[in-house]
Amino acid sequence: MxxxxxxxxxxxxxxxxxxxxxxxxxxxxxxxxxxxxxxxxxxxxxxxxxxxxxxxxxxxxxxxxxxxxxxxxxxxRLRKFVISLDVSKAPIDELTYDLVENQLNIHITPKTGQFHPSNVLSRAADYxxxxxxxxxxxxxxxxxxxxxxxxxxxxxxxxxxxxxxxxxxxxxxxxxxxxxxxxxxxxxxxxxxxxxxxxxxxxxxxxxxxxxxxxxxxxxxxxxxxxxxxxxxxxxxxxxxxxxxxLYKTRSLATLKLWGRALARLKYDPEIKMVWSLLVRQDFIHTSSNEECLPEVMDELMVSAPEAEITALIYERDAEGSAPASVCAIVSSERHADALGLVSDLQPEGHRQLARICFLTGDIQQAEQAVLTSIRKSLGKTKQPEFISRINRLTATTTVEKDKPDTASVILGSVGLVEQKNTETPPMVNGNGADKTEQPISLLTKIADGLSLNELTDSNIIRIKSDGQPDVRRSNTSRAPK
Missing domain, CATH: 3.90.1640.10 (inorganic pyrophosphatase (n-terminal core))
Known part of the structure; x- marks a missing residue:
């Protein structure tokens, strides 16, 4: 300096x-x-x-x-308002005031002579x-x-x-x-x-x-x-x-539940090293959470996917006051110089580490596509991403254990190596529909315990509880010494 x-x-x-x-x-x-x-x-x-x-x-x-x-x-009390009265020719004998219907009346009685409007000046004092x-x-x-x-x-x-x-x-x-x-x-x-x-x-x-x-x-x-x-x-x-x-080790139960739902739909594009997830209104309702939980959810997503350089959350937002209902997105950039620059054509707000966009029209899938297209364009990646037509290495289908209706077990095989013809959309609820644990869900990327994005095998077991929280562990097979 x-x-x-x-x-x-x-x-x-x-x-x-x-x-x-x-x-x-x-x-x-x-x-x-x-x-x-x-x-x-x-x-x-x-x-x-x-x-x-x-x-x-x-x-x-x-x-x-x-x-x-x-x-x-x-x-x-940013500054005072000053009313000045010239009393050189009429000394003050009495001063009173009253407040009538939001109007302040100041009553000044001179000892001798009288006051005139020209004797009064008003001004705002210095800040x-x-x-x-x-x-x-x-x-x-x-x-x-x-x-x-x-x-x-x-x-x-x-x-x-x-x-x-x-x-x-x-x-x-x-x-x-x-x-x-x-x-x-x-x-x-x-x-x-x-x-x-x-x-x-x-x-x-x-x-x-x-x-x-x-x-x-x-x-x-x-x-x-x-x-x-x-x-x-x-x-x-x-x-x-x-x-x-x-900053990092104290999370409310509502935040953890919302994080679980975000993890359950996490997606990854290896070409641009980006992870993102979608949250709908029912996610906030079922987890008793709100928009204030999202920054912490973003933090957890970034920790969960260290290979990713860009993280995004796309979510449905209810009408509030004069603001109409909308779909919004939060985009964070770890290594790129400017998160705002990644989505500059979407008129974002925020700062270089975190950009925010809100869409007043369209649904959450359209907002997702707009954000991805903008980021890929900014990075010079105009080719249609592979994850649209082909399941990537970070997705799998849920198997619901019939004897344990509250737990969905996801067993990762060598996904991403073959075409997935019957892949469905991760469980999301638009409007007032109900969430269904029987539907397939997209899987989280980085797991506690050091699981890499590129190292998913059939020995890594991930369980999604009925409350939306992930219960992530490695199987005994994966822990066994080679």
């Missing part, structure tokens, strides 16, 4: 009294953790700090972070913020209503823009955009924390951002600097076990 940039940031902080830290409405764990850490670091310098994100509601994944409750969902930090926010528009309804604030105050996204528009007065960093938290650490010696809470926040952004150091973007930063934070007292437990 250039010395001049550091000096500008230090000067801006020293000259400020009340700072705003804002991040995008479609936030990431990295953005939340970085914002909280930055707030703590500024508070240790005696600054007033507010952290705000449009309509922010903390998910279970970030609820363990210290001071998470301090993040506001909207501006509060209470004199410095703005944005973290993990590629453009001001992604701040949502914070910017759209209060754009004057962002043009009035100096902005320090901190991000690691190559798509960042460098809109700040000072831009700290380091595309070699794996996370915004890594940048915040090198920007301020190294000089301010973070305590255990701040170190935990920053390490949370790094672990979340690198999927616990499993992405290809991890650098020696990333590992050095993580080591420094652990040495400063970062609670790594607590972070991993909350």
């Amino acid at each position: 250039a010395k001049q940039t550091n000096e500008q940031i230090e000067a801006s902080i020293n000259d400020s009294t009340h700072a705003l830290i804002a991040f995008r409405k479609d936030w990431t764990v990295d953005a939340v953790a970085s914002a909280l850490a930055l707030a703590r670091l500024l508070e240790t310098r005696g600054k007033k700090v507010d952290v705000i994100a449009d309509d922010f509601k903390p998910s279970r994944q970030v609820s363990f972070l210290p001071t998470i409750e301090s993040i506001a969902a909207e501006f509060n 209470k913020y004199d410095l703005i930090f944005t973290v993990g926010t590629p453009d001001l528009g992604s701040l949502g209503r914070l910017f759209s309804e209060h754009s004057e604030l962002f043009y009035h105050c100096p902005i320090i823009n901190i991000d690691h996204d190559a798509q960042n528009e460098n809109y700040g007065n000072v831009n700290v955009v380091d595309i070699t960093a794996t996370s915004t938290a890594e940048i915040v650490h090198h920007l301020l924390a190294k000089n301010d010696r973070p305590n255990e809470d701040v170190a935990t926040m920053l390490l949370t951002g790094i672990i979340a952004s690198t999927r616990s150091f499993r992405t290809a973007q991890v650098t020696p600097r990333t590992l050095d930063t993580a080591a420094e934070l652990v040495a400063a007292g970062a609670r790594r076990d607590e972070i991993v437990q909350n």
Whole structure:
């Protein structure tokens, strides 16, 4: 980072009294953790700090972070409204007010003389913020209503823009955009924390951002600097076990059930190294889950298929408020530089790690085809994918055990080597139909226990319980020493 940039940031902080830290409405764990850490670091310098994100509601994944409750969902008391009265010729004797039908009436009685309308002036006072930090926010528009309804604030105050996204528009007065960093938290650490010696809470926040952004150091973007930063934070007292437990090892029962249904329909295209699955309305109803569970389901799908570089979930979404019912898709990219770029012709929202698309017309199969076509086009793969006409190595047919109606056993043979002429669509329910466990289902790809996408054999047994959860194990034969 250039010395001049550091000096500008230090000067801006020293000259400020009340700072705003804002991040995008479609936030990431990295953005939340970085914002909280930055707030703590500024508070240790005696600054007033507010952290705000449009309509922010903390998910279970970030609820363990210290001071998470301090993040506001909207501006509060952004600026005062000032009414000025010239009293040079008429001193005040009495002042009262009342509120009638949402109208404030101010009553002023002079000691001598009288007041005239020309004696009264009104104006909006200065904003209470004199410095703005944005973290993990590629453009001001992604701040949502914070910017759209209060754009004057962002043009009035100096902005320090901190991000690691190559798509960042460098809109700040000072831009700290380091595309070699794996996370915004890594940048915040090198920007301020190294000089301010973070305590255990701040170190935990920053390490949370790094672990979340690198999927616990499993992405290809991890650098020696990333590992050095993580080591420094652990040495400063970062609670790594607590972070991993909350990010990856705590799943609600509803999320696990929904994950099971997604696994049961998982598909794989080896040419573009992509796994994806479909979820319909009945899946959410039967598992008592909702859309908030989907990010965790995506995380589990990515862990379940390490060979895949692209992961997608396509799901039916109910009408909510003024928003009509639709079919939406979430696309994540592990190694490709930009998930948004993979589906750019579908007008996605999100960020380079996660893109979201919603289709207001068409059914879930049409949405699936649109997403696949867009991704293949972006990757220069225009040939019709093989999985449409031929079963691939990751699908099989369910055999329902008649003596155990609650368990469906799937035995994997050498599938993918011969044509599958009678393959049916995985069990999905559109509309109000009922789910049927007797139908064939597509099988999960990567199984716990290290099962490879390309190593499925007839000794690998996978059971799908009636509640939709997979019970995955290797047979005794597969465990036997060769």
